[in-house]
Amino acid sequence: MTVELTPSPIRLKATDAPNQPPKTPELEELYRGFERELLVPLWTEIGDLMPMTPQSKAQPHVWRWGSMLPLAERSGDLVPVGRGGERRAIALANPGLGGRPFATPTLWAAIQYLRPGEVAPEHRHTQNAFRFVIEGEGVWTVVNGDPIAMRRGDFLPQAGWNWHGHHNIATEPMAWLDGLDIPFVHATDTAFFEFGPEEVTTKATPERSYSERLWAHPGLLPVSQPRPLTASPIGAYRWEHTDAALREQLLLEDEGQPGVAEPGHAVVRYSNPATGDDVLATIRAEFHRLRPGTKTAVRREVGSSVYQVFEGRGAVQVGDKEWNVERGDLVVVPSWQPVSFGADSGLDLFRFSDTPVFERLHQDRVEVDGRLVQVAGRRVDEENAL
Numbered sequence: 001m002t003v004e005l006t007p008s009p010i011r012l013k014a015t016d017a018p019n020q021p022p023k024t025p026e027l028e029e030l031y032r033g034f035e036r037e038l039l040v041p042l043w044t045e046i047g048d049l050m051p052m053t054p055q056s057k058a059q060p061h062v063w064r065w066g067s068m069l070p071l072a073e074r075s076g077d078l079v080p081v082g083r084g085g086e087r088r089a090i091a092l093a094n095p096g097l098g099g100r101p102f103a104t105p106t107l108w109a110a111i112q113y114l115r116p117g118e119v120a121p122e123h124r125h126t127q128n129a130f131r132f133v134i135e136g137e138g139v140w141t142v143v144n145g146d147p148i149a150m151r152r153g154d155f156l157p158q159a160g161w162n163w164h165g166h167h168n169i170a171t172e173p174m175a176w177l178d179g180l181d182i183p184f185v186h187a188t189d190t191a192f193f194e195f196g197p198e199e200v201t202t203k204a205t206p207e208r209s210y211s212e213r214l215w216a217h218p219g220l221l222p223v224s225q226p227r228p229l230t231a232s233p234i235g236a237y238r239w240e241h242t243d244a245a246l247r248e249q250l251l252l253e254d255e256g257q258p259g260v261a262e263p264g265h266a267v268v269r270y271s272n273p274a275t276g277d278d279v280l281a282t283i284r285a286e287f288h289r290l291r292p293g294t295k296t297a298v299r300r301e302v303g304s305s306v307y308q309v310f311e312g313r314g315a316v317q318v319g320d321k322e323w324n325v326e327r328g329d330l331v332v333v334p335s336w337q338p339v340s341f342g343a344d345s346g347l348d349l350f351r352f353s354d355t356p357v358f359e360r361l362h363q364d365r366v367e368v369d370g371r372l373v374q375v376a377g378r379r380v381d382e383e384n385a386l
């Protein structure tokens with residue numbers, strides 16, 4: 001009989017550090033036993049496994065749209081889009097995450113580029129996704145046979161397991177931001193994927209999609225339809241509505257009425273019209289508008305975010321880093337890193353985050369200007385502080 005010895009991936013080292021047991025030959029022998037039996041004691045790992053506050057490996061970072069776009073264009077010259085690769089999408093790789101194409105431990109963010117006449121074939125997957133359009137038009141995304149136009153400022157959510165493909169009918173190429181929960185689904189081993197047709201199922205190009213005509217009327221639900229509880233049924237949230245909602249908040253502030261999130265700072269959240277919840281189960285999406293000269297409160301939250309500057313110029317501070325940002329720039333904010341924005345001119349910001357995951361699990365925690373305001377699904381006030 002032969003005994004196969006699989007090398008253990010575990011390496012334990014006795015140290016003289018405080019709070020560690022005395023370093024003796026007997027302890028070393030115990031550690032070899034742990035390695036052999038694939039066991040790891042908590043006392044050597046507790047600082048990493050159970051830190052006092054979140055210690056994300058992800059780093060705050062800024063990607064410049066002005067640098068990404070020429071590389072996407074060059075990819076358009078060199079890399080065909082079609083079955084197999086599926087999408088000409090180029091993802092942000094956080095410098096703290098070992099070169100993986102992950103903006104944060106849970107979120108994927110990519111620039112996708114489609115040339116005139118090109119088709120990105122249909123497929124579906126369990127990952128939740130959205131598209132946000134920073135510039136251009138001419139691409140229709142087809143979701144379950146519904147043709148949805150993409151134009152500057154539009155936000156297009158698409159819950160997991162819906163068929164989707166894209167095609168560009170314009171004479172110009174188009175680039176946009178893709179956001180997905182790929183790293184989260186990857187980490188939890190819950191991914192499924194299916195190929196659909198190589199062509200999109202319709203090349204109709206209506207101004208408004210079927211889903212918008214059915215669902216996108218303020219406060220009015222179609223009685224014939226079951227309530228979509230898990231994700232928004234609206235294929236596109238149009239810029240004219242987002243812009244108007246933000247503009248009205250600031251006008252209300254001028255009139256002394258409530259509306260803004262803080263002085264000079266209007267915020268709207270894209271929501272499921274049937275429930276008021278987030279548009280996607282794992283992703284929150286918001287739009288922020290700052291008046292010229294506004295500086296936001298310093299906010300930190302459990303979970304990670306990606307911001308994209310839609311218009312204007314300003315400064316962003318994340319942890320101990322600070323950058324000037326302009327149209328198209330993408331800012332990644334890891335979990336529990338304090339973030340604040342300052343607007344030189346006005347500043348319009350699209351933001352997405354993994355917040356719904358943590359709120360559902362009661363792991364949410366929010367601090368504003370150093371004061372805890374929300375924890376485990378409830379607001380914290382002075383009397384109710386932990």
Ligand SMILES: [Fe+2]
Pocket residue numbers: 123124125129164
């Ligand atoms: Fe996809």
